[in-house]
Amino acid sequence: MLVEGIKSRPVYGGIAIDPFARRHIFALEGEGALALLDQKPALTATMLNRSEVLYVAAGPKGLDHDLALAALKPDRFWQGPTIETLLFRLRGSLSAATMSTRLYISGREGFIGQCMQVATDMGMDFSSIPTEHRGSLARRVQCVHCKGITDDVRTSPFKCSHCGLNLLVRDHYSRRLGAFQGVNVDAEEPGTAPQAEELFA
Amino acid sequence: MAIVFRQETFRDDFTYRNSPGNIRRFPFPFDRDEYMYSVNMEPHVRGQAGTVYESLIDVDEHYVAEMQDRALVLKEDPLRYQALPHMMAAQWDTLELLMEEQAAGYPEHFTLIRNGDRWRWINRPLGIDDTFTFGDRSTLPYDPFEYITRQAQGDFCIVDQRDGNLWMDAGMVTTQADWSLDFDIGMNFMEWHGPVPLAHQIGVFDRALKFLLNLQLGKPTRRFNWTMTINPRLDTSPENYHKWGPDRTTVTPDNVGEKVHLRVELQSLWRLPRSNAILFVIRCYLISMNELVTVPKWARRLHRVLKTLPPELVDYKGLTRYRDNTIAWLSKHDDGAPTSPGIFPD
Ligand code: HEM
Numbered sequence: 001m002l003v004e005g006i007k008s009r010p011v012y013g014g015i016a017i018d019p020f021a022r023r024h025i026f027a028l029e030g031e032g033a034l035a036l037l038d039q040k041p042a043l044t045a046t047m048l049n050r051s052e053v054l055y056v057a058a059g060p061k062g063l064d065h066d067l068a069l070a071a072l073k074p075d076r077f078w079q080g081p082t083i084e085t086l087l088f089r090l091r092g093s094l095s096a097a098t099m100s101t102r103l104y105i106s107g108r109e110g111f112i113g114q115c116m117q118v119a120t121d122m123g124m125d126f127s128s129i130p131t132e133h134r135g136s137l138a139r140r141v142q143c144v145h146c147k148g149i150t151d152d153v154r155t156s157p158f159k160c161s162h163c164g165l166n167l168l169v170r171d172h173y174s175r176r177l178g179a180f181q182g183v184n185v186d187a188e189e190p191g192t193a194p195q196a197e198e199l200f201a
Numbered sequence: 202m203a204i205v206f207r208q209e210t211f212r213d214d215f216t217y218r219n220s221p222g223n224i225r226r227f228p229f230p231f232d233r234d235e236y237m238y239s240v241n242m243e244p245h246v247r248g249q250a251g252t253v254y255e256s257l258i259d260v261d262e263h264y265v266a267e268m269q270d271r272a273l274v275l276k277e278d279p280l281r282y283q284a285l286p287h288m289m290a291a292q293w294d295t296l297e298l299l300m301e302e303q304a305a306g307y308p309e310h311f312t313l314i315r316n317g318d319r320w321r322w323i324n325r326p327l328g329i330d331d332t333f334t335f336g337d338r339s340t341l342p343y344d345p346f347e348y349i350t351r352q353a354q355g356d357f358c359i360v361d362q363r364d365g366n367l368w369m370d371a372g373m374v375t376t377q378a379d380w381s382l383d384f385d386i387g388m389n390f391m392e393w394h395g396p397v398p399l400a401h402q403i404g405v406f407d408r409a410l411k412f413l414l415n416l417q418l419g420k421p422t423r424r425f426n427w428t429m430t431i432n433p434r435l436d437t438s439p440e441n442y443h444k445w446g447p448d449r450t451t452v453t454p455d456n457v458g459e460k461v462h463l464r465v466e467l468q469s470l471w472r473l474p475r476s477n478a479i480l481f482v483i484r485c486y487l488i489s490m491n492e493l494v495t496v497p498k499w500a501r502r503l504h505r506v507l508k509t510l511p512p513e514l515v516d517y518k519g520l521t522r523y524r525d526n527t528i529a530w531l532s533k534h535d536d537g538a539p540t541s542p543g544i545f546p547d
Contacts, residue, residue, distance in 0.1 A: 007395035008388060144381055144439045147280075165443060172396050176387040183439055187446030188522065 009173040010126070012112065012133040015104040017047055022100035024051040027090050027115045028069070029083065029107025030062020031134040036106070037068055052076040052093055056086045058107070059135050083111055087118050094122050106132040110140030110151050113178025126175060137200040141169055142179040149179055155196035157185040166193040169200070203309050206265040206326055212273075217433035217487065223262055224492050228253045229544045230425035230465050234505040236514075238400040240408045245421035245469045252545070253467060256306030257421065258299060259484060260354060265326050267354050267376070267435065274375040274436050275351075280383045281438070282347050284359070284371035291359045291371065292346035293336060294473035295480050299349045324352055346371055355484035358382075360390075362477055367413060369393055370478075376435040376485045378428045378464060379442070379519065398513040416479060418472045426466040426483075428518045429527070433462055433487045452523035457530035458491035461523060463503065490530065496546045500534035507531065 015035050017024060024047065026036055033055055051074035057063045070077045080086040094103065103124065105115045112131050120126050138152045148162025156169040160182065167182030174181070186193040209216040219227065248254025253261075274281055284292060300322055304313040312323040321332045329352065333340035341348045350357050350373035359371040366389040374382040385393040390410045391401075400406055416422060430437055431448040452460050464487055471480040494500040507520075507528050515521055541547055 007401065008392040009395075142384070144384060145441075145443060147383070170396070172384070174384050174388065175392075177384065181381070181384055181439075184443045184446070187443040188449050189447070 006171040006173060008175075009171075010112075010116075010131065010175060012109075012131045015106050015130040015132045017043065017104070018102050018130075019047070021102035022050060023097065023102070025090070025093055025097065025101060025103045026051065026053045026074075027086065027103065027105045027107075027111075028053065028055045028065075029086070029111040029135070030056070030058030030065075032106030032108075032111070032132065033062065033065030033069055035132040035134050036072075036104075037065065040072070043072065048072055048074050050075060053078070054086050054089055054093070055079045056081070056083055056107075056111075058083075058111075062107075062135055083114065087114055090115060090118050091122070094119060094124070102128075102130070104130050104132075106134050108135040108138055108152075109133055110138065110178065113140055113175070116175065117178045120175075139169055139200050140179045141167065141182040142174070142177050143167055143182045145184060149177070150182070153180075153182075154198055154200045156199050157193055157196055158182075204260065204262055204264070204307070204326075207262045209263070209266045211266070211270045211433055211435040215432045215434070217263070217266070219488055219492050220262060221495075224488065224495055225546060226252050226261075227488050227493075227496075228425065228465050228467050228486055229496070229499050229502075229546075230427045231502050231506050232542065232544050234502055234540060235509045236506045237511065238397075238403070238405050238514075240405055240412065242409070242412060242422050242424045245423035245471075253484075253486070256302065257469070258302035258306060258353065258482070259467070260303060260307050260310065264354055268327060268352060270435050271351060271373075271375045274438075278440060281375045282344075282350070282373045283382060283386050284344060284346055285387065288346075288359055288361065288371040288476070288478070289338070291361070291473055291476035291478035291480075292344055294476050294478065295357070295359060296345040296349040297335070298471060298473070298480060299353045303353065327352060347373060355482050357483070358481040359473075360479045360481060362414065362479065365414065366390055367410065367479065375438075377438055377483070378426075378430075378466070378485075379437055379439055381439045383440075396517075398517050399511065413470060413479060416470060416472045418474055421469050421471045423467060423469040426468060428464050429520055429523075430462045430464045430487065431460050431523065433489070435485065435487075449519070449522045452526050454526055454529060457523075457527050458494075459489055461490045461527050461530075462487045463490075463493060490527065494531070494534045497534070498540050498547050500531060501536070501538065502540050504528060504531035504535040505540075 053069050053074045055069055066079050105112050138154050140151050141153045142149050143160040146163035150161040157166045160167050165184045168185035170181045172181045211217055253259045300313045303311040310325050314321040318335045320335050323330045356374045356376050358369055360367040361370045368389050372382040394406050467484045469482045
């Protein structure tokens with residue numbers, strides 16, 4: 001789904017439900033809802049009774065999955081208005097979680113990165129968390145100069161939303177920051193930045 | 202013999218120069234007339250007097266000025282030093298290693314007196330005389346890793362070993378060739394090497410990682426890396442790229458000699474005793490083209506290396522804008538005569 005060969009980018013291997021987990025927490029953004037809904041035939045009542053589903057709508061094709069998710073009748077269904085509120089809720093759910101809880105994350109890459117930050121901050125090992133990329137290829141990018149993060153970047157170069165430099169989006173990803181690296185594209189000759197190209201639609 | 206430390210700058214007026222003696226001991230990295238990535242590692246053992254291998258942690262005439270430049274960088278951007286919380290044992294390991302090696306190599310400049318856990322460290326060039334308790338962070342003005350790397354030339358990373366990989370979990374990085382510690386901290390060996398072209402495909406990193414996972418205590422290893430820098434600037438960080446990037450447009454056929462510098466990293470890797478982490482030392486040396494061509498063999502060879510460098514490496518190392526001017530300038534110092542094997546001057 002995403003361009004291959006970026007060594008520092010995580011592999012998003014899919015969120016097939018783990019039948020052995022005692023509790024499941026799903027963090028889903030936009031079309032990420034479909035990563036769970038697509039598994040419907042395999043979901044047993046026991047699994048759903050042990051599931052907590054956190055959802056935030058996003059993107060043109062990811063807006064109205066709340067009814068379908070609620071219809072799965074998980075133990076808990078919660079919909080938040082923004083990613084930020086979902087992250088807050090996720091932190092709460094994880095702090096109350098026990099050892100045999102599994103977290104699943106699906107959505108755009110920036111969303112996965114931010115949920116992963118919450119989880120690893122709380123001591124979870126990133127390699128134990130299934131993830132699935134769904135939705136646009138938009139990138140979350142950190143400006144290497146001012147360190148400000150810009151979400152939902154679709155073009156390269158783009159203007160840093162913090163310091164205003166024209167940034168080239170590099171294929172180098174930091175899991176700790178949950179972001180790609182942006183580097184000033186016309187640093188050597190200011191004013192020579194190429195036209196922005198929509199690379200991450 | 203006591204080193205005479207130069208007063209010089211690596212920014213603004215760029216007064217950095219190498220003395221004639223220091224040019225002769227410059228670690229020229231090319232042992233042949235062409236260059237490509239390889240697993241170029243050899244045991245880090247002491248070598249002859251008058252070379253950078255004289256001591257395993259090399260201190261030279263630029264020591265004091267480099268430490269001043271580091272302090273300036275850290276004042277502007279404290280994130281150039283970072284250590285994740287689980288690295289404290291490795292920090293003390295590093296402090297011990299750097300104090301012992303500097304004191305052993307340069308007793309006239311550095312002295313370490315150990316009395317159980319009470320240690321006294323005397324650093325004469327920087328005017329430091331501190332007594333502290335080894336293992337007790339509160340007895341030092343900084344983290345032990347920051348404390349000692351404010352007193353040691355080169356950049357430093359400490360990599361933790363777990364799950365069959367190496368993790369960049371601490372670093373002091375103020376003299377880097379365009380990579381960001383703040384971005385890379387926490388990554389593993391393959392991840393932080395992600396941007397390097399060609400080397401992944403030819404298996405260099407697989408083999409290098411395997412080798413390092415088996416690195417033994419007391420048997421450090423070393424390798425060279427190199428690039429080029431306009432003006433003798435130590436801080437070529439991506440953070441400040443918009444400040445130093447324009448320098449690359451200032452090279453003309455007439456000023457190659459003073460502007461263009463070969464930047465060599467003598468990298469050494471040391472297994473640490475308590476933490477089982479690895480200390481990665483990136484000791485950076487700069488030499489202007491004017492200085493370099495005083496050694497005819499190096500002038501000929503660098504000319505040939507630059508001419509035949511694979512385009513991916515030209516691009517990755519950022520040489521594109523000034524490579525042609527530099528090759529043309531160096532060609533006047535290359536008569537086509539064969540060069541002798543090895544890196545040392547004839
Ligand atoms: C564990 C210690 C090491 C650390 C912390 C380290 C770190 C780095 C970093 C941060 C970069 C810059 C990547 C970028 O562009 O963002 C780099 C480049 C590179 N590293 Fe390493 N490295 C280590 C060991 C090695 C070893 C053992 C090899 C042996 C083959 C190696 C080969 C390279 C090469 C070929 C490059 C590209 C350099 C250039 O062309 O300028 N590294 N390394």
